Amino acid sequence: MKKFRGIYVKNDAEISVMRQAGGIVASILDELEKAVRPGVKTMLFEEMALGLCDQYGVKPAFKGYLGYPFALCCSVNEEVVHGFPSQRELCEGDIVSFDMGVILSGFYGDSARTVPVGEISEEAKKLLAVTEESLRLGIDQVQAEGNLYDVSLAIQKHVESQGYSVVRRFVGHGIGRNLHEKPEVPNFVPKGANPVVLKPGMTLAIEPMVTMGGPEVEILADKWTAVTKDRSLAAHCEHTVVVTADGPKILSQRLEA
Numbered sequence: 001m002k003k004f005r006g007i008y009v010k011n012d013a014e015i016s017v018m019r020q021a022g023g024i025v026a027s028i029l030d031e032l033e034k035a036v037r038p039g040v041k042t043m044l045f046e047e048m049a050l051g052l053c054d055q056y057g058v059k060p061a062f063k064g065y066l067g068y069p070f071a072l073c074c075s076v077n078e079e080v081v082h083g084f085p086s087q088r089e090l091c092e093g094d095i096v097s098f099d100m101g102v103i104l105s106g107f108y109g110d111s112a113r114t115v116p117v118g119e120i121s122e123e124a125k126k127l128l129a130v131t132e133e134s135l136r137l138g139i140d141q142v143q144a145e146g147n148l149y150d151v152s153l154a155i156q157k158h159v160e161s162q163g164y165s166v167v168r169r170f171v172g173h174g175i176g177r178n179l180h181e182k183p184e185v186p187n188f189v190p191k192g193a194n195p196v197v198l199k200p201g202m203t204l205a206i207e208p209m210v211t212m213g214g215p216e217v218e219i220l221a222d223k224w225t226a227v228t229k230d231r232s233l234a235a236h237c238e239h240t241v242v243v244t245a246d247g248p249k250i251l252s253q254r255l256e257a
Contacts, residue, residue, distance in 0.1 A: 002201075007174060007182045009201035014107065015242055015251070018176065018203060021058065021109030022240050023255035025100050028052045029113055030254060032072075032100075038092040038118050042074045046085035049100060061101030061108050061179055068224060073099035073112075075225070080209050080217055080234040081170055082224040092118040095128065097236040101179060108179050110205045111252035112238035123212065124233060127164065131210040131235040134158045134166075134187075138206050142241050142248035148196035148204075149189050155208050156188045167209040167234070169217050170226065175205045175240055198243045203251065207238030 002009045010018065031052060032045050049072040053060045060071030068082070075083030075097040076090070083097070090096060099112035114128055134155045141150040159166050172185030183196050187208045213232030220227060228234050240252040 004199050004202075007199075007202055008176050009199055010176055010203055010242070011201065014176070015201070015203070017105050017107045018109065018240065018242070019251045020255065021102055021104040021107055022111065022252035023109075024056045024058055024102055024104065025109040025111045026252055026254040027056070028100055028102070029098055029111060032098050033113070033115050036090065036096060036115050036117055038090055040090050042076065042085045042088050042090065042096070045074055045098065046070050046072050053102060056102070058102040058104045061103050061110065065179060071100075073097070075099070075234070075236065077233055078228045078231045080167055080211070080226045080228060081236055082226055084222060084225060090117045093120050093124070095120060095124055095233060095235065097234075099236065099238065106177055108175050108177070109252060110175055110179065110238065110240050112207055112236050114235040114237060126162070127210065127212055127233055127235050130159060130162045130164060131208055131237050134208045134210065135206060135237045135239060138187075138208065139239060139241055139248050139250065142198060142204065142206075142243055144198060144200050144243055144245050146198050148183055148185065148198055149193055151206060152186050152189050159187070159208065159210050165211045165213065165215040167211060167217055168215050170209055172205050172207045172238070175203055200243050200245050202243045203240060204243070205238060205240050207236060209234060209236045
């Protein structure tokens with residue numbers, strides 16, 4: 001593993017391990033999504049995530065990280081990120097975000113998605129669609145010798161063009177042997193930021209966090225759960241991506257058997 005201006009650049013063998021880790025995360029998220037329905041307590045998803053980590057022979061990345069007490073981040077409605085699994089029951093019309101990470105052979109996989117609970121409102125459907133579209137548009141800008149902030153700009157422009165806001169307190173990040181590495185990957189263009197050149201082998205966790213209202217968040221008494229200050233709905237999508245000479249490659253997709 002080499003560094004370019006403080007950013008780790010992975011070799012093919014390391015990227016292969018990260019692809020396996022990301023594929024496992026995708027498989028876990030698929031199973032969680034299948035179990036979403038009204039009346040389910042969110043602690044079920046934590047239990048499922050732990051069981052699936054055992055099944056796949058990986059370590060849950062978040063459990064114990066900086067003191068976080070669970071394997072899964074499970075955020076409902078106005079909760080943006082870092083929500084705790086609990087005895088809360090999902091209700092028809094809710095939206096729930098799952099953020100999951102694993103460690104495989106010393107490397108991290110990380111991905112997130114927001115899913116509907118039963119039938120949801122048209123407004124909530126649009127929020128989910130815009131968030132997913134902004135992630136896709138951001139990934140499209142992951143080009144060798146390109147500027148990292150083209151990713152940020154693509155996400156911000158799409159979200160704000162739809163009348164929504166991107167959260168500024170939390171951002172994406174580099175990822176590899178550490179869950180959080182350089183560079184930060186904001187979902188907006190920071191004022192006065194110098195260009196960050198993308199090089200083949202850089203691996204990025206890109207994760208738009210989008211609200212129907214304003215961008216401000218506050219942290220609940222548990223010291224982790226971030227909610228929208230105006231209590232508007234929020235959605236969160238994330239993929240781990242590697243920069244290649246042939247364009248972006250998503251590492252957090254389910255591996256074909």
